[in-house]
Amino acid sequence: MTEFPPAGFVPTPSAIPGIEVYMPAPVEATAQPEVAEFKCPQCQATTAYSVSDGGLRCSHCGYYEPPPKSIVGKGAEEFEFTVATMEVAAARGWGEARKEIACQNCSARTTLPAGELTHTCPFCGSNRVVQQDAPQDNLRPRFLIPFQITDAVCTQYVRAWLGSSWMTPKSLRDLASMARFSAIYVPFWTLDALTEADWKAEVGHQKTESYRDSKGNRHTRTVTVWRWESGHAQRVFDDLLVSGTTRLSNVLLKRLKDYRTAQLTPYDPKYLAGLMAQAYDVPLQAAWAAGREEMRAQTRETCRGQASTSQIRNFSMSLNFQDESWRYILAPLYVSTYKYEDATYQVMVNGQTGTVAGQRPVDWPKVWLAIAAMVAPGVLLGLLGLLLLVGVPPAGPIVLIVALVALVAGGAFAVGTYGKAKEMGDV
Amino acid sequence: MSDSTVPQESNPPAPSAWGVALESVRCPHCDWRYFAPPDKADIRCPHCFQADLTPLGEAAAQLPYRLPPEQWLPFAVDAATLNLSVETFAGGIPYAPRDLNGDALRARVQPLYLPLWLVDGNVTAEWSAEVGFNYQVVSHRERYADGGGWRTEEIHKDQVRWESRVGRLERHYDNVVAPALEDHPALERALGTYPLTNVRPYAANALSDALVRLPDRAPSAAWPDATPNFQAAAAEECRQAAQSDHIQKFRWSPKYTQTNWTLLLLPVYASYYLDDESAPQPVLINGLTGKITGARRASMQRAQRAALITAIVAVVLFALGLLLGILGIAAPPLLVFGILLAIVAFGGGAVGALLPIVRASRFNRKQEVEGR
Numbered sequence: 109m110t111e112f113p114p115a116g117f118v119p120t121p122s123a124i125p126g127i128e129v130y131m132p133a134p135v136e137a138t139a140q141p142e143v144a145e146f147k148c149p150q151c152q153a154t155t156a157y158s159v160s161d162g163g164l165r166c167s168h169c170g171y172y173e174p175p176p177k178s179i180v181g182k183g184a185e186e187f188e189f190t191v192a193t194m195e196v197a198a199a200r201g202w203g204e205a206r207k208e209i210a211c212q213n214c215s216a217r218t219t220l221p222a223g224e225l226t227h228t229c230p231f232c233g234s235n236r237v238v239q240q241d242a243p244q245d246n247l248r249p250r251f252l253i254p255f256q257i258t259d260a261v262c263t264q265y266v267r268a269w270l271g272s273s274w275m276t277p278k279s280l281r282d283l284a285s286m287a288r289f290s291a292i293y294v295p296f297w298t299l300d301a302l303t304e305a306d307w308k309a310e311v312g313h314q315k316t317e318s319y320r321d322s323k324g325n326r327h328t329r330t331v332t333v334w335r336w337e338s339g340h341a342q343r344v345f346d347d348l349l350v351s352g353t354t355r356l357s358n359v360l361l362k363r364l365k366d367y368r369t370a371q372l373t374p375y376d377p378k379y380l381a382g383l384m385a386q387a388y389d390v391p392l393q394a395a396w397a398a399g400r401e402e403m404r405a406q407t408r409e410t411c412r413g414q415a416s417t418s419q420i421r422n423f424s425m426s427l428n429f430q431d432e433s434w435r436y437i438l439a440p441l442y443v444s445t446y447k448y449e450d451a452t453y454q455v456m457v458n459g460q461t462g463t464v465a466g467q468r469p470v471d472w473p474k475v476w477l478a479i480a481a482m483v484a485p486g487v488l489l490g491l492l493g494l495l496l497l498v499g500v501p502p503a504g505p506i507v508l509i510v511a512l513v514a515l516v517a518g519g520a521f522a523v524g525t526y527g528k529a530k531e532m533g534d535v
Numbered sequence: 536m537s538d539s540t541v542p543q544e545s546n547p548p549a550p551s552a553w554g555v556a557l558e559s560v561r562c563p564h565c566d567w568r569y570f571a572p573p574d575k576a577d578i579r580c581p582h583c584f585q586a587d588l589t590p591l592g593e594a595a596a597q598l599p600y601r602l603p604p605e606q607w608l609p610f611a612v613d614a615a616t617l618n619l620s621v622e623t624f625a626g627g628i629p630y631a632p633r634d635l636n637g638d639a640l641r642a643r644v645q646p647l648y649l650p651l652w653l654v655d656g657n658v659t660a661e662w663s664a665e666v667g668f669n670y671q672v673v674s675h676r677e678r679y680a681d682g683g684g685w686r687t688e689e690i691h692k693d694q695v696r697w698e699s700r701v702g703r704l705e706r707h708y709d710n711v712v713a714p715a716l717e718d719h720p721a722l723e724r725a726l727g728t729y730p731l732t733n734v735r736p737y738a739a740n741a742l743s744d745a746l747v748r749l750p751d752r753a754p755s756a757a758w759p760d761a762t763p764n765f766q767a768a769a770a771e772e773c774r775q776a777a778q779s780d781h782i783q784k785f786r787w788s789p790k791y792t793q794t795n796w797t798l799l800l801l802p803v804y805a806s807y808y809l810d811d812e813s814a815p816q817p818v819l820i821n822g823l824t825g826k827i828t829g830a831r832r833a834s835m836q837r838a839q840r841a842a843l844i845t846a847i848v849a850v851v852l853f854a855l856g857l858l859l860g861i862l863g864i865a866a867p868p869l870l871v872f873g874i875l876l877a878i879v880a881f882g883g884g885a886v887g888a889l890l891p892i893v894r895a896s897r898f899n900r901k902q903e904v905e906g907r
Contacts, residue, residue: 113701428676
């Protein structure tokens with residue numbers, strides 16, 4: 109060793125005299141003020157994160173500060189479910205306490221609602237990011253996905269989305285009056301795990317056999333033969349996203365989970381300046397329970413998929429989770445409402461990918477007409493078949509069979525259409 | 536004793552420094568060298584038992600080390616354990632040599648001490664390592680059954696978090712061991728390791744009537760074997776210093792000063808039995824644990840003798856069978872007995888005569904394989 113101690117090592121207590129111990133210097137947690145304020149160094153006006161520029165921008169003098177940190181993507185540090193972390197997370201989450209903050213610009217005092225990470229002073233418009241103490245450092249948001257589409261682009265996406273379904277009123281796209289989009293960082297937990305499962309089930313195999321009836325006539329029939337099968341399945345889950353908030357529609361958030369974690373960036377309050385951000389209110393344990401439920405359901409489907417047929421009974425499996433880890437991240441989301449014929453509808457846009465989810469009014473007469481059209485062929489053919497049974501007996505049964513098939517197919521389409529229409533209004 | 540920065544050979548004084556009268560002797564057959572009490576200076580070599588010990592005379596001055604030991608391990612194996620070891624060793628051998636029995640082995644037991652180097656030294660070094668800290672993670676095991684739903688079991692798994700550490704060390708280490716005999720590794724494999732928890736400072740009355748084998752490795756030759764033990768001791772201390780649970784990839788650049796070489800005596804019982812050719816076969820017993828080692832061989836002579844007796848009996852019976860056969864010409868019922876007896880004698884004789892030789896050979900071959 110030439111240089112001692114090597115660069116980046118600091119002394120640490122030694123339990124034995126005569127032995128010096130040095131450890132790698134802990135990563136400097138940049139001393140963050142509890143409340144970070146953003147002011148232009150040139151004109152002292154308020155700066156905010158500009159999605160289009162990808163950095164801090166002063167709206168007054170045009171000063172620009174580029175984004176502070178580079179993308180780490182899937183290499184972003186993950187944390188294990190250590191006993192210590194779980195105990196702390198169970199004891200108290202982060203962002204529970206309400207904060208009263210004083211604006212350093214105009215001295216106005218504002219009470220910040222629980223779970224809000226950012227604040228814009230309603231009196232002077234200055235932007236602040238609250239960096240509350242977390243009981244454990246890794247329970248702070250350590251990574252985020254920056255906004256990548258602007259609210260103007262969002263409006264275009266939503267307009268296109270409003271006109272994309274035949275079930276909505278024709279005038280929706282043109283007459284909907286859009287409210288302004290609010291950019292908000294929402295909390296997500298990313299979960300990783302490897303699942304290994306052993307399964308066992310009775311699997312049914314169809315077999316055609318012939319038999320003779322009591323009069324000695326030969327017939328064939330299909331019987332199910334059940335055989336035991338077993339197998340082993342393994343699944344890797346990488347960055348399964350579980351929402352960390354209960355304050356936004358979970359139904360809509362689930363449709364927007366196509367976030368690409370390859371764009372993860374180390375957390376910096378500058379990304380939040382002038383935008384809204386929420387801390388998690390779904391604790392780690394609850395998120396992990398939800399994540400596990402999804403993982404085991406998918407693993408179960410993988411196991412069932414290994415069976416030689418889809419006819420399965422007495423299915424059982426044992427499943428082990430391994431290499432479980434998690435991250436707490438913030439993901440970009442645009443939230444807005446629009447009005448149509450005096451009703452207000454909620455809409456959200458993934459701030460990274462532009463995926464849109466929301467409520468849409470359903471043109472029910474149109475939907476019912478479509479459902480009627482789907483069922484009509486079967487009904488009409490059925491009636492025709494009945495008439496033919498009387499008039500042209502040999503053709504009647506054939507038409508009736510065709511009618512039955514058409515009715516079943518039409519009914520299935522009708523149910524699907526109805527479900528889709530109902531889903532449009534769900535939040 | 537020698538104090539120096541580099542291990543040095545000692546300048547041996549007379550064995551009287553041991554506090555008891557001892558003579559330097561050697562075995563002309565196996566060249567093991569001993570300090571022996573004067574009344575045992577001409578006994579048979581307790582290693583090979585092939586020749587009587589002879590005085591070294593002036594050659595004793597050329598021995599690499601003759602200083603009295605710093606520590607010794609007293610014999611601790613009790614009579615019951617010793618008996619059990621000996622009986623177990625002598626038992627279970629098909630056609631064992633007549634001389635291989637518990638009584639003979641016990642009667643010939645000779646106490647003996649084997650030397651082991653103890654090195655003291657000051658070490659200064661810079662070191663680096665990965666230290667591991669235990670922690671637990673929460674995981675889950677789940678079971679599913681149709682109709683029963685999911686059953687979840689929370690489990691805790693042990694994990695080790697590895698972190699790098701560097702440091703400096705300035706420590707004194709006492710009694711780091713190094714082999715003092717060229718055949719120490721082989722002896723250790725045969726006799727097992729000696730737990731060093733009960734070592735005692737050497738006293739003149741420690742030896743009693745035991746012989747002490749003299750080192751045949753000088754400290755300078757043993758030094759390369761001592762340094763890994765210094766490193767192991769340092770690694771363990773660095774682990775404790777870093778307050779960690781594990782240590783791996785320990786590297787250091789040591790500088791040794793004030794090294795001091797002494798001996799530790801390890802107790803062993805030596806005995807022997809005579810094989811087929813009346814050649815002594817040595818047997819060694821760990822004086823602490825009772826673990827016994829030596830060549831266990833079936834006597835091929837005894838096996839051959841048993842085979843011969845079986846064959847003779849078979850031939851006699853076969854001949855008797857033939858005789859009955861001849862008599863059967865006059866008295867037909869005897870013909871049947873005669874044929875049966877001849878067949879049994881032929882088959883039984885062939886198998887019975889081969890069996891002792893096969894058993895003894897197989898046992899000896901197995902012992903040879905295990906002894907390698």
